Amino acid sequence: MAGLNPNILLTVALAPLAGSAVAGLFGTRFFGNLIGRTVAHSATILGVLISFVLSALTLKDVMGGATFNETIYTWMTVAGMKLEVGFQIDSLSAMMMCVVTFVSLMVHIYTIGYMQEDEGYNRFFSYISLFTFSMLMLVMSNNFLQLFFGWEAVGLVSYLLIGFWYTRPTAIVANMKAFLVNRVGDFGFILGIGLLVAHTGTMKYSEVFALKDVLATEHLAAFDWNLLTAACICLFIGAMGKSAQFPLHVWLPDSMEGPTPISALIHAATMVTAGIFMVSRMSPLFELSDTALSFVLVIGSITALFMGFLGIIQNDIKRVVAYSTLSQLGYMTVALGCSAYSVAVFHLMTHAFFKALLFLGAGSVIIGMHHDQDIRNMGGLRKYMPITWITSLLGSLALIGTPLFSGFYSKDSIIEAVAATHIAGAGFAKFAVLAGVFVTAFYSFRMYFLVFHGEERFGKAHAHDHGHDDHAHDKHAAPAHDSDAHHDEEDDHGHHGLGPGEKPHESPFVVWFPLVMLAIPSVLIGFIAIEPMLYGEFFKNVIFVSEHHEAMAELAHEFHHVGGAMGMALHALTSVPLALAAAGVAFAYYCYMINPKVPAWFYDKFKAIHTLLDNKYYMDKFNEVVFAGGARLLGNGLWNVGDRTLIDGLVVNGSAKVVGWFSSLTRLAQTGYIYHYAFVMILGIVGFLVYFLPFWQA
DSSP states (O other), X not given: OOOOOHHHHHHHHHHHHHHHHIIIIISSTTTTOOSOHHHHHHHHHHHHHHHHHHHHHHHHHHHXXXXXXXXXXXXXXXXXEEEEEEEEESHHHHHHHHHHHHHHHHHHHHHHHHTTTOTTHHHHXXXXXXXXXXXXXXXXXXXXXXXXXXXXXXXXXXXXXXXXXXXXXXHHHHHHHHHHHHHHHHHHHHHHHHHHHHHHSOOBHHHXXXXXXXXXXXXXXXXXXXHHHHHHHHHHHHHHHHTTOTTTTTHHHHGGGSOHHHHHIIIIISXXXXXXXXXXHTHHHHTTOHXXXXXXXXXXXXXXHHHHHHHHTOOBHXXXXXXXXXXXXXXXXXXHHTTOHHHHHHHHHHHHHHHHHHHHHHHHHHHHTTTOOBGGGOOOGGGTOHHHHHHHHHHHHHHTTOTTSHHHHHHHHHHHHHHHOOXXXXXXXXXXXXXXXXXXXXXXXXXXXXXXXXXXXXXXXOTTOTTTTTTTTOTTOOOSSTTTOOOOSSOOSSSSSOOTTOOOOOOOHHHHHHHHHXXXXXXXXXXXXXXXXXXXXXXXXXXXXXXXXXXXXXHHHHHHHHTHHHHHHHHHTTSHHHHHHHHHHHHHHIIIIIOTHHHHHHHHHTHHHHHHHHTGGGHHHHIIIIIIHHHHHHHHXXXXXXXXXXXXXXXXXXXXXXXXXXHHHHHHHOSSOHHHHXXXXXXXXXXXXXXXXXXXXX
C-alpha cells in the first residue's frame, strides 16, 4: 500500500496554526482588530475541522497498513548530528491526532457560547488553536528535538490560557505556579533526552531504539548507575510535571482559574496526557529497566489514590473534576508501570472523551447558575437543564467504570493488569487502584446528586457564598479560603449565582451540542476499540513489551476466555471493582440525598483528616517553605554576599577605592614645581634600573 502523503500530514499540523494566526493577528489589537468575532471563530474552527478530517483519514490509512517516518525539514547539522522536523505516523500517533483534534473541535464550538461576553474572545480562540498545533507537533514527532518543542509549546500556551484573565491576581499566581512546576519536570526531561543523545549521537527515535540493547549495558561513570534506568527515570520526571503526578501535581487544581473550555482541552484530554503518550512511545527503552517501571508504578499508585481523596471534600464543581483528572492520570501511570502501555493509551483515549464531557458539563452548569460554582448552592437542576443532566450522568457513569461504558473497559483492564504484574510495588498499586474505585464513585456521585437532584438550594442567601456578593463589584478580589474558593468566571454581571426567584436555564445549542457529541464516544468507544487496541494488532510494531512482563498476555487470555467485550461486561457483574463502585454511589446517595447529617458527623469526628485534606496534604505549604523559602534564602544570600559584598563592594567599589588611593599618592607629586617633577623622574629611573637589573646581569 502507498505511504502517507507528507503534504497532508503538514496540513494536519499547520491548519490550526493558520487559524490561530488569523484570529491572533487580525482579530486583536496587534493589527487593529481588522476582523470581527465571526471571522475569528470561523477561521479557527475551520482549521481544526480540516485537521480532524485529515487525521481521521490518516487513521483509516494507518489501519490499512500505511505508515510514515521521514524528515520534513532539516534545520541544521551540528557535529554530524541532524536537527530536524519530522513525522512518525503510526497507530499510536494517528489515534492521538484524532483524539486531540476531535476534542479540540468540540471545545472550539463550545467556546462560541461560553465566551460570548468576554472581551478576549478572539484572543482565546487564537490560543486554543495554537495549543492544538503544539499538541499535534508533539504527538506526530519522530525525534526528540521536535518532541521537546511540542512539549514546551503546550506548556507555554497552557501558561497563557490559565492566566487568560490576566488582571485577576489568582489567575496570575496559578499560571506562574503551573509554569514553575512544569519547569522542574522539564529539567528532568531534558536531562533524559541529553543522556540518550550523548550516548547515541542522534535525535531520532528509531535510531535510539535500534541501540537500546547497547544502552542497557552502559553505566554513568560518575555514579555507576545504569544509563538506561537513569535516562528513563529522567524522562518520566518530565512526564510527572506535564501529567501532574505526585509530587508535581500541585499546579493542576489551581489551573482551574482559566476558563472552563481550556480545562476540558488541556487539563483533561490532551496536555496532561502528553506524559502518558511519551512513556508509551518510549516503551522499547522502559521495557529494559524494571527499576524505572517500578518507580513509575509507585508514583502512579500514590497519585491515583491520594488525589482521589482530595476530590471528596471539594465544593467547587470544577475542582472536583480536576482532582478526578489527577486520580485518573494516576491510573494511566499505573498501567505504564505494569508494562501495559496499550491499556494506558486506551484509558487515555476513553478518559479524554468522558472527562472533557464532564468539564464542559460543569461549564454548562456554571452558565445556568449565573457563574456560581459551589455545588452546595445547586440542587434539582435536572428538570431545568435536561441535556446537561443526561450527558453529565453518562460521563459520570463512564468515569466510575459502569459496565458497557467506555471507562469500564479501560479502567477494569488497568486493575487486571496490576493484578497480573510482578513489578516491585505491585502490592501497593493493587490496593490503590481498588480503593480508588470506591473513592471515585463516591466523589463523582456526591457532585452529581448535589448538582442535579435533591433540594433546590439556589436563589437563596447561603453560608457557602464565600464572598460572592462581596466580590460583585471587584472581579479581582482574591478568595479568602483556597480549598473552597469560587474561582468565578466572567463575573462582570453584577452578582454571582441566581437571585431570589431566578431559575437555571439550559445552555444554548453551541454549548450543549459538544456535550452530546462527546457523550457518544464516552458510551461506545470502549466497547468498539478494546479488542483491536489491546488484544489485536493495532499497536503491533509500535508498542513493545518484553517477554518477561506477562501482564498483557494474561489479560489477553482472560479477555478471550470470558467471551470478548460483552463477556467482559457480564463477567464484571460479579467482580470486586463493580461492587466497590456501586458501594461508592450508594454511600454518596445515602449521605447527600437521605441523611445529610452523616457528612457533618464525619467532619466532627475526623476534623484532623478533613484539615489535612483541606490543606491538600500541606504540599503547597511545604513547597512554599522549602523550595520557595529556600530559593528566597539563596537569593538573599547571593544578593547580600555575592552582589553587594563581592561585586559591588569588592570588585566595583573596591577597584574605585584602589584607583582613588593611588590617585591620592600621585597628587602629592603634582605640585607645579619643576624640581619635584625632576625628583619623581629620578625615582622612576632608579626603580626601572632595580627592576631590570637581574635581566642585565644575565
